[in-house]
Structures are given as structure tokens and as C-alpha cells.
Amino acid sequence: DDDDGNGGFHATQKRRNGESEGPQQQQQQRRQQHQLSTTLEELEDARRRREAALPKMAAYTLLGEYEATTLRAYVRSEYPRRGLRLVKQRESLTLCETYPRELVVPSAISDLELKKVAAYRSKGRLPVVIWSSPDPENGATISRSAQPKPGVQNKRSSDDERYLDELRRLCAARRLVIVDARSKVATQGNRVMGMGTELTRYYEGVELVYGNIANIHAARDALASVQAICRAGGAPAVSSSSAVSSFFDNGSAAAASAERGDSSFHASSSASHKSYSSSNAEGSTWLAKLDGTTWLKQVHTILQSAVRTVELVHYERTAVLVHCSDGWDRTAQIAVLALVMLEPSMRTIDGFLSVVQKEWVDFGHKFNDRCGHRDDTAADQKSPIFLLFLDCMANMLRQFPTQFEFTSHLLLALMDQLFACRFGTFLENCDKQRHLKAVHDKTAPFWWLVADDKDAFLNPNYLPPEPTIGPTPTPIIPSLSPKNVRFFEEYFMRFDPTVMPPRPVVTFY
Numbered sequence: 001d002d003d004d005g006n007g008g009f010h011a012t013q014k015r016r017n018g019e020s021e022g023p024q025q026q027q028q029q030r031r032q033q034h035q036l037s038t039t040l041e042e043l044e045d046a047r048r049r050r051e052a053a054l055p056k057m058a059a060y061t062l063l064g065e066y067e068a069t070t071l072r073a074y075v076r077s078e079y080p081r082r083g084l085r086l087v088k089q090r091e092s093l094t095l096c097e098t099y100p101r102e103l104v105v106p107s108a109i110s111d112l113e114l115k116k117v118a119a120y121r122s123k124g125r126l127p128v129v130i131w132s133s134p135d136p137e138n139g140a141t142i143s144r145s146a147q148p149k150p151g152v153q154n155k156r157s158s159d160d161e162r163y164l165d166e167l168r169r170l171c172a173a174r175r176l177v178i179v180d181a182r183s184k185v186a187t188q189g190n191r192v193m194g195m196g197t198e199l200t201r202y203y204e205g206v207e208l209v210y211g212n213i214a215n216i217h218a219a220r221d222a223l224a225s226v227q228a229i230c231r232a233g234g235a236p237a238v239s240s241s242s243a244v245s246s247f248f249d250n251g252s253a254a255a256a257s258a259e260r261g262d263s264s265f266h267a268s269s270s271a272s273h274k275s276y277s278s279s280n281a282e283g284s285t286w287l288a289k290l291d292g293t294t295w296l297k298q299v300h301t302i303l304q305s306a307v308r309t310v311e312l313v314h315y316e317r318t319a320v321l322v323h324c325s326d327g328w329d330r331t332a333q334i335a336v337l338a339l340v341m342l343e344p345s346m347r348t349i350d351g352f353l354s355v356v357q358k359e360w361v362d363f364g365h366k367f368n369d370r371c372g373h374r375d376d377t378a379a380d381q382k383s384p385i386f387l388l389f390l391d392c393m394a395n396m397l398r399q400f401p402t403q404f405e406f407t408s409h410l411l412l413a414l415m416d417q418l419f420a421c422r423f424g425t426f427l428e429n430c431d432k433q434r435h436l437k438a439v440h441d442k443t444a445p446f447w448w449l450v451a452d453d454k455d456a457f458l459n460p461n462y463l464p465p466e467p468t469i470g471p472t473p474t475p476i477i478p479s480l481s482p483k484n485v486r487f488f489e490e491y492f493m494r495f496d497p498t499v500m501p502p503r504p505v506v507t508f509y
Helices: 002-053 062-069 073-077 111-119 158-170 184-192 216-231 241-248 253-260 263-281 286-292 295-314 330-342 349-362 367-371 385-399 408-420 431-436 447-452
Strands: 084-088 102-106 128-132 141-145 176-180 206-210 319-323
Touching: 062 102, 062 128, 062 349, 102 158, 111 158, 128 330, 141 158, 141 295, 141 330, 158 176, 158 319, 176 295, 216 286, 216 295, 216 385, 286 295, 295 319, 295 330, 295 385, 319 330, 330 349, 330 385, 349 408, 349 447, 367 385, 367 408, 385 408, 408 447
Parallel strands: 141 319, 176 206, 176 319
Antiparallel strands: 084 102, 102 128, 128 141
């Protein structure tokens, strides 16, 4: 009985102690949960701050770009009957080594037909869609490719003809215009080498226009002439090998000398001033010499082709195919400028960097060859293709001062780092080469430079686009009047001490 009584007593005590300790334990648990919750919130806030500090380019994917500007919802809804589809190059479907792995093509074209179309195009660079209209009533697309291979024998490809016909049928106008960046004379010369341009009489509803954009050799000579008048002030040497060599091989050595204030640079500037004064006395002006370089003419023809592309897809609701010879130089110039005119999102810093990454880097512009990044690069392969594009962009920034989130400083940074080779973004000739050499694993991307000092590139006059009525925003169309196509002074003359009024030297090395 005593044991039972004592047991009952201790049990009662335990219950009483439990009743008295319960609230304390619950309070302690609540404090621990609160501390844990606070810690988790702090960690989440820290994560959000870290992600906010990252550039949006850190999340760039080619697939994401396709979804935003090409594989729009109405296009995907028509698959597989019509519309577009995404194909991935793989071991069993290798189409083009200089293209990215993912490509957008008409959904009605089979994989076997894609191989045949690629075989009919130079370097296997078949037509691929890079943009589609956001308006389902329009349906126009922009595609890019290399030249076909009809040759002097006028060889045909029924698969290529059907491929372009599918692109034509997607748009409201049931019409496709091929913007060949070259001149008609140049295409005839390529026919002798087994290439050429489309034989439009065999393509239903297809028209052909020529952009008359100069080739890489003419661009290189024009740059040499520009450098001659900027540095010496005398008569430009049209094919000055020394000027070309200093631009491609020495990178920004002359610019660095000017920034340091080297006496040799200022001495040459003084000599240039005397030479310039002397030439003026003879009646020859600097502007006349600049015109004689044909540099501004080349800028004008590139802008003209881009404007024509925009007018076709937006106002005439017509599909467009852009190509030059191999589709990695003049094609990229026209395509990116057209996209910037069409899409307000590509006039932001992140949007512009994304379209440069997609159309220039991913689609295989030959940065190594055109910029001379390797010692064994052939001299006749070097050409300022990317600089010409940036000069066109500088003209657009000047004509539309409130439409772009960035200033010309971003263009200067691109050019400075293009030759500094500090980042892996502009190394090698195509994505496959970068992948084989693990460039992305061993180097940082250029976009990190922008992210670290984004304020240096922001345009204080930028006005974000207002919501538009309807699915399609109005494109910006630059003036092509010769008086409105200006010289890229911010780049070519930023180290010239004779420029008035004096301006601070801006570099991004």
C-alpha cells in the first residue's frame, strides 16, 4: 500500500511539474523557431541580394532567347501542323559545326530534309529562324543563313525551295524577301566558285534584294584610311598595311600611349596638326578625306539593309532571309541592328548584351580570324566587321537619345575588351571551339565587367517604353540621310588632344 501510495504521490508530482514546465518548454521552442525563422529569412534576403547583384546575363540561355523572341506562344500552338520547332544538333543530326547546338526551323521540315538543305548551303549554314513577329496576325519571321550553292550550272535543291516556301507560308503576306548583303557583281563572282545566290525563278513568292555592303577586304582598307587621317592628318593611304597592323596586332597600344601622355604621341599629333593645316591650305578638308575613306558609306549601307529588313517584317508583314557569303559577318550586322530596331527589350543593357551573345558569339562570328587573336591568323582574314556594327549602333544612339538604356560607353567597352582578350566571350571562332577548349570554364565572361560597374554605362536620359496598344511595338527607324550618318568620334578620336572642346579620355581596359 505504501508503495502504491508513494507511486501515486510521485506520479502526481510529475504531473504537477509537467504542468508547470510545459509553458516554459513551449516558450523555449517558440524562441528557437523564431530564431530559426529569422536565420532563414536573413539567408533568403542575402540570397536575394546576391542574385540582385548578378547581371541578368548570368542567367542567359539560348533557349531563353528563343522563347522570348522566336518561339512565341502562338508559334508553338501550331506545332506540329505548322509553325516552328526547336531542333538540337546531336551525333545523329549534325547540321553545321559553326552554329549553336539548338536551332529553330519550320516544323514541317523533317530532319532528313534539314540535312539536305544544309548540304546546299555554304559551310552547312542552313536558314534558321532568329525572330518572329509578336503579332499572330503578322506571322513574319527573320532568318539567317549562308549563300546557296547553285554555281555556274544553276544547280537546284528542291528541299531548299520547300524550306523557304514553309517560311513564306508562315507570314500574312505569303511572301519572302531575301536580303543578300552583297552586291550583284559579288554574287556572280561567287558563282564561279560553285556558290552564288538563290535562283528566284524556282522559289514561289520569293524576291531578292541586294544590300551592296562591302566585303571584309574593303572594310579593312576603309579602316586603314580612317586611321591614316585620324593619326597623320595627311592624305589617306587606301591600303596602308602599317595602319591595319597597328589596329589588329597592337590592340590599343596607341590609345594607351595617348592616355599616359607619351611625348611621341603628342609629337605626332602636333605633326598631324601641321600636316592638316598644310592640306587645308591646298583646299582639301578633313571631312572630304573622311568621305574618301568610304567608311561612312559602309556604315550607311549596313543601316540601310537593316532598315529595309524591319520595314519588310513590320509594315509589309513579309518573311525575310538575310545572308551574305558564309553568314557570319555582314549577316550578323544586319540581323542584330534589325532586332534592336524591332524589340524595345534589346535596347536595355541586358537585352543588348543578350542579342550580341546570341547573334555574334553563339552563331559563330569568327572573332579569332577577324580580330587577329592568334599569331598565325592570315592577314587577309582580319577585318573590322564588329567595329562597323558598333559604329552603326553609335549612330542609332545619337539619333534616339532616350530610347536606349546605355550610352556609347558600352560600345567602347566592347571594343576595348574585344582586343584586350581579358574575357573568354570573344575568343575562338565558334561555340564548338570554345567548348572543346573549355573556354567558358577557364575564363570569365565580358558581361561581368558590365555588372561590376553598371552605372558607368547607364543613360540618364533613358525613357522606358510605355505599354503599347496591340502586341507589336512600333520600331525605331533611323534616318538614312547622309547628314545624319555621323562619324564614331567617341571611339576614333577619344585620344586626340587637338579635338575641341577637349573631352576626358574614357577607357575600359
